[in-house]
Amino acid sequence: MTTHVRRGIGTPLQVKEETLTDTLEKTKSIPKVVLWAVPRSISTAFFRAMMNKKNVKVMLEPYARAYYYGNERVSTRYGDQPITENCSFEDIKGEYEDDVQDMEAVFAKDMAYYLTNNLESVACLPNGYLHTFMIRDPRKSIKSLYRMSIKKELTGWDSFDPSEAGFVELFKLYQLAVNELGQEPIIVDADDLIQHPEGILKAYCAKTGIEFDPMMLNWEHNKPDMEIFKEWLPWFENAMTSKSFQSSGPSAKRPRKADQDELPSEVKACIEDCMPYYKKMFAKRLHPL
Numbered sequence: 001m002t003t004h005v006r007r008g009i010g011t012p013l014q015v016k017e018e019t020l021t022d023t024l025e026k027t028k029s030i031p032k033v034v035l036w037a038v039p040r041s042i043s044t045a046f047f048r049a050m051m052n053k054k055n056v057k058v059m060l061e062p063y064a065r066a067y068y069y070g071n072e073r074v075s076t077r078y079g080d081q082p083i084t085e086n087c088s089f090e091d092i093k094g095e096y097e098d099d100v101q102d103m104e105a106v107f108a109k110d111m112a113y114y115l116t117n118n119l120e121s122v123a124c125l126p127n128g129y130l131h132t133f134m135i136r137d138p139r140k141s142i143k144s145l146y147r148m149s150i151k152k153e154l155t156g157w158d159s160f161d162p163s164e165a166g167f168v169e170l171f172k173l174y175q176l177a178v179n180e181l182g183q184e185p186i187i188v189d190a191d192d193l194i195q196h197p198e199g200i201l202k203a204y205c206a207k208t209g210i211e212f213d214p215m216m217l218n219w220e221h222n223k224p225d226m227e228i229f230k231e232w233l234p235w236f237e238n239a240m241t242s243k244s245f246q247s248s249g250p251s252a253k254r255p256r257k258a259d260q261d262e263l264p265s266e267v268k269a270c271i272e273d274c275m276p277y278y279k280k281m282f283a284k285r286l287h288p289l
Contacts, residue, residue, distance in 0.1 A: 036131060041190050042193060133170060
């Protein structure tokens with residue numbers, strides 16, 4: 001099956017735009033935080049750290065259902081599968097905004113590119129949330145995405161699509177959060193997280209209002225806790241089998257040129273296109289406490 005992402009026209013979200021005052025008013029009771037990421041950025045390991053806190057409601061990539069399976073779906077990767085009902089982008093936004101009872105925080109991890117057709121204003125963003133971002137050097141994240149995208153026996157995908165790299169959409173979301181909502185940039189770089197997990201998590205928690213817990217640094221879940229990963233299991237295998245943030249040492253900071261030279265021209269071009277967005281956000285990233 002040839003797989004492509006079709007950039008169709010999404011249905012505009014008819015939602016009142018939210019101001020920073022509105023956000024602060026709605027989040028003053030408990031922190032509600034969404035981590036927008038690019039694929040293969042170690043964001044699922046970050047998600048697992050948050051799962052290890054008690055009394056935190058977690059949501060894993062809810063917008064994926066609208067992007068791939070809903071009646072407004074943008075991607076054709078699963079075009080041979082039936083449309084999932086009650087799964088529009090506005091439906092998923094409503095799930096984000098559901099009332100939360102008896103929880104100390106809400107934490108969601110999602111991919112920015114899922115909202116590719118709805119980034120004209122903050123109307124696309126769930127109300128009441130602090131928007132944070134996770135980046136990784138495109139030479140690493142996009143190379144990893146390419147390799148996973150052609151492992152049909154593992155992921156069911158048989159081709160790489162540059163529009164799923166996600167850096168353009170992540171930067172647009174970052175601009176909306178900062179320029180329209182007036183929120184402070186809260187950006188985590190994957191290499192910083194791996195090298196300084198405690199310091200980065202403490203800095204992130206201090207900025208978001210989520211209380212830091214040492215349990216976030218090491219985790220081990222039983223089977224019921226793993227149900228949330230089931231739908232996208234092949235993509236999350238490494239995060240599911242790990243028990244902590246695993247450092248590959250200082251040598252992992254710089255990608256090897258030989259590895260980049262072996263990539264197809266389409267992938268190398270995608271990396272080059274995404275680097276300016278990565279560098280702009282990298283300059284604003286969190287530093288470990």
